[in-house]
Amino acid sequence: MKTILATSVIVLMATSAMAGGPKWPKPHNPPVPAPEVNMLQVFNGIQSALNKIEGGKDVSGVEQEALNAANLINLPDEELDVVTQVAAGAQLAANYVNFSKDLSEVTQSATNVLNSLTVDSVTGSITQTTTAGQSALNAVEGVGSYSWKHGKYGGYGSDDINDVTQTALNAANLVSLGSVSEDLNIVQTFTTGQLAANYVGALDNVSKVTQSATNVANSIGAITAGE
Numbered sequence: 665m666k667t668i669l670a671t672s673v674i675v676l677m678a679t680s681a682m683a684g685g686p687k688w689p690k691p692h693n694p695p696v697p698a699p700e701v702n703m704l705q706v707f708n709g710i711q712s713a714l715n716k717i718e719g720g721k722d723v724s725g726v727e728q729e730a731l732n733a734a735n736l737i738n739l740p741d742e743e744l745d746v747v748t749q750v751a752a753g754a755q756l757a758a759n760y761v762n763f764s765k766d767l768s769e770v771t772q773s774a775t776n777v778l779n780s781l782t783v784d785s786v787t788g789s790i791t792q793t794t795t796a797g798q799s800a801l802n803a804v805e806g807v808g809s810y811s812w813k814h815g816k817y818g819g820y821g822s823d824d825i826n827d828v829t830q831t832a833l834n835a836a837n838l839v840s841l842g843s844v845s846e847d848l849n850i851v852q853t854f855t856t857g858q859l860a861a862n863y864v865g866a867l868d869n870v871s872k873v874t875q876s877a878t879n880v881a882n883s884i885g886a887i888t889a890g891e
Contacts, residue, residue, distance in 0.1 A: 700788075702746040707734035707778070707796070708753055715759045715772075723763040726770045730757035730800075733777040739784075740842065740887055746788040749779040751796045751836070758801040759830075767804060768826040772862075774800035775833045782887060784842035789849040792837040794881070799859045800832035802875075806866040824869040832860035835880040842887045852882040 713730035717723065732755040737747065757774035761767070776798040781790065804825065837852040860877035864870060 700745040701743070703737060703744060703748070705735040705737070705749045705779075707751045710754045710756075711776075712756045713758070713774075714756070716761075718760070718762045720761075720763045721765045723761060723767045724769050726761060728759035728761070728771070728802075729773045729775075730759050731773075731775045731777075732757050733775075733780075735779045736777070737780070738782045740782055742783055743785045743787065744783050745786070746790075747781055747783075747786055748791045749781065749793070749837075751778040751794045753796045755796060755798045755834075756801075757799070757832075758803075760803045760805075762805045762807050764807050766823050766826075767806070767828070767866075768824075770804060770827070771829045772802040772804070773831045774802050774860075775831075776800055776835070777838075778836040780835070780838045782840040784887070785845055786841065786848055787845050788847070789851070790839060791851045792839070792882075793853045794836040795856050796836075797856045797858070798834035798836065798879075799861075800834050800877075801859070801861050801863075802830040802832055803863040804828055804830070804865070805863070806868070825864060825866045825871070825873070826869075827872045828864060829874045830862035830864070830876070832862055832877045833880075834858040834860050834878070835883075837882045838880070839884045840887045841884075850884060852884075854881040 711732035713732050715728040715730055735749045735751055755776040757776050759772040759774055778794050778796055779792045837854055858879035860879050862875040862877055864873055
């Protein structure tokens with residue numbers, strides 16, 4: 665009986681060897697985790713965007729745009745893990761026009777932007793720190809000149825200003841997200857000054873003037889259509 669059993673075992677082992685051995689299940693490799701995407705932006709300096717027109721008599725059809733921007737991330741379809749943006753220094757955006765007689769159809773835009781983030785989502789943390797001052801300035805000024813107007817001596821001063829649009833904007837620490845994760849931590853710190861100013865100076869008629877001065881710091885919102 666023992667001989668027969670031993671022979672059966674040997675035959676079974678030989679049969680298994682001929683068939684390539686026992687079929688053990690292959691181990692499954694664990695999925696490779698997605699790499700972390702961390703972003704660090706540091707700005708420490710001075711940006712100046714300046715436009716100037718002076719000495720004109722009649723000024724018409726002028727467009728001036730002064731723009732400074734630092735530390736911008738615009739990835740509306742991406743997911744990031746940790747984002748850090750630090751801005752120090754200063755930004756100055758300024759537009760200036762002076763004239764001695766008539767001025768019309770002038771558009772001035774002065775814009776400063778620091779630490780702007782637009783992404784679909786952030787899984788870890790967002791830290792934005794701004795200590796850089798921002799100044800956005802627009803000015804249209806009539807300078808003194810001798811002239812005759814309506815058949816009589818007019819003395820010093822400019823004549824007419826018509827159709828002027830001035831926009832001054834400062835913005836710092838802006839976050840736009842497509843979605844917000846449960847563990848997301850956001851810290852925004854703004855410890856400096858913002859100045860947005862528009863000026864129109866004349867000694868005669870002024871008409872159709874539009875002025876907008878805006879300062880924004882530490883803003884969190886959702887991505888809107890078109891971003």
